[in-house]
Amino acid sequence: MRIRTxxxxxxxxxxxxxxxxxxxxxxxFLYMPGFHNSIQAQSDVFKSxxxxxxxxxxxxFYASTLRMININRDPNFDEMIxxxxxxxxYQVNDFPISELKSFSKKFRDEEGFEELMTIEGKxxxxxxxxxxxDEFIALLKTDEGVVAVDIMGMIRIDKIPDLxxxxxxxxxxxxxxxxxxxxxxxGN
Amino acid sequence: MKRIIISxxxxxxxxxxxxxxxxxTKYFSSYEDDESLTKVTVTSRMFSxxxxxxxxxxxxAEFLEAISKLKGLKVISGDSIEDGMSKYKDAQSKIRGKxxxxxxxxxxxxxxxxxxxxxxxxxxxxxxxxxxxxxxxxLLSLYGEIDLKKITKLASKMxxxxxxxxxxxxxxxKKDEN
Numbered sequence: 616m617r618i619r620t621x622x623x624x625x626x627x628x629x630x631x632x633x634x635x636x637x638x639x640x641x642x643x644f645l646y647m648p649g650f651h652n653s654i655q656a657q658s659d660v661f662k663s664x665x666x667x668x669x670x671x672x673x674x675x676f677y678a679s680t681l682r683m684i685n686i687n688r689d690p691n692f693d694e695m696i697x698x699x700x701x702x703x704x705y706q707v708n709d710f711p712i713s714e715l716k717s718f719s720k721k722f723r724d725e726e727g728f729e730e731l732m733t734i735e736g737k738x739x740x741x742x743x744x745x746x747x748x749d750e751f752i753a754l755l756k757t758d759e760g761v762v763a764v765d766i767m768g769m770i771r772i773d774k775i776p777d778l779x780x781x782x783x784x785x786x787x788x789x790x791x792x793x794x795x796x797x798x799x800x801x802g803n
Numbered sequence: 804m805k806r807i808i809i810s811x812x813x814x815x816x817x818x819x820x821x822x823x824x825x826x827x828t829k830y831f832s833s834y835e836d837d838e839s840l841t842k843v844t845v846t847s848r849m850f851s852x853x854x855x856x857x858x859x860x861x862x863x864a865e866f867l868e869a870i871s872k873l874k875g876l877k878v879i880s881g882d883s884i885e886d887g888m889s890k891y892k893d894a895q896s897k898i899r900g901k902x903x904x905x906x907x908x909x910x911x912x913x914x915x916x917x918x919x920x921x922x923x924x925x926x927x928x929x930x931x932x933x934x935x936x937x938x939x940x941x942l943l944s945l946y947g948e949i950d951l952k953k954i955t956k957l958a959s960k961m962x963x964x965x966x967x968x969x970x971x972x973x974x975x976x977k978k979d980e981n
Contacts, residue, residue, distance in 0.1 A: 731849040736841025736880075745848065748855060771856055 660721045664707060671706035700768035710761035715740055715754050722752055809839050828942045843878040866953050874947030881940050891935020894942055909971055913937055934968055952966050
């Protein structure tokens with residue numbers, strides 16, 4: 616079983632000069648030293664994940680930067696993210712899938728999150744948790760490891776799977792591939 | 804003291820109204836470690852968040868209201884398993900005599916579907932779907948205050964494959980299929 620994205624996969628057009636410019640602007644913001652410090656303190660559970668496992672990528676987005684990765688200007692995506700204040704992606708390398716469940720429990724026990732939706736299966740593992748109606752955490756297994764997404768702000772609750780899945784389509788910049796190539800260039 | 808007793812009595816009466824049947828909870832627990840099956844849980848908190856969604860569309864507003872009255876959803880699903888039919892028969896035997904009323908049975912190709920409900924007064928409090936075929940098995944339990952007319956739309960909203968079978972409950976959808 617899988618969650619299906621509501622977004623229709625369109626044929627991928629070659630990026631225009633403007634899109635390439637937007638791409639580098641996003642990169643500049645994502646990797647700007649000290650940029651992350653302006654954001655609210657990281658949760659203890661995320662810190663604990665970071666200490667135990669190697670973080671492959673740690674990316675921060677505001678609604679403005681999220682709009683930039685929407686290369687093909689999908690209006691559904693822009694509508695979906697309009698009330699998101701901040702979204703943080705953590706890609707965790709070598710994370711055992713069996714641990715995801717215990718981290719989901721940690722968020723509930725230690726940080727007051729409530730379970731909203733859980734999918735556990737061979738093909739997909741996804742935990743969606745919520746707190747105070749304006750913070751959501753999604754923990755999911757992907758082909759390349761485990762991704763934790765922290766969403767601050769409002770989003771239609773039924774759109775969270777769409778939002779996560781939209782990052783897997785070719786209509787958007789693959790932020791994790793971007794992060795990977797940047798790190799490789801710096802010899803990490 | 805009297806007030807406490809009355810409150811406790813109200814709690815005792817109201818809790819089972821929207822609680823998932825114990826036999827179903829046990830059934831889901833028994834398959835918790837079965838990696839060949841996918842398990843889905845949607846909590847009442849998730850459904851309650853649908854009340855916060857603003858919409859100008861009357862039909863969608865009615866649907867969101869119906870959704871917000873749901874208290875939970877549990878699904879067990881397997882699309883490439885070896886013993887789909889035996890799991891189907893096992894589930895049927897476990898719920899027999901547990902107060903479920905058959906709503907509809909469908910044989911679709913090699914797959915069998917059975918839809919059952921539990922009622923309290925005039926309110927449907929649980930909808931159960933059991934589906935099984937040679938290599939497939941699905942068990943879905945939806946509980947809370949259920950409006951069958953609106954619930955078929957849940958399939959497209961939640962975007963979970965196993966919920967697609969709920970469309971079989973929609974008479975309009977049936978006409979389309981024929």
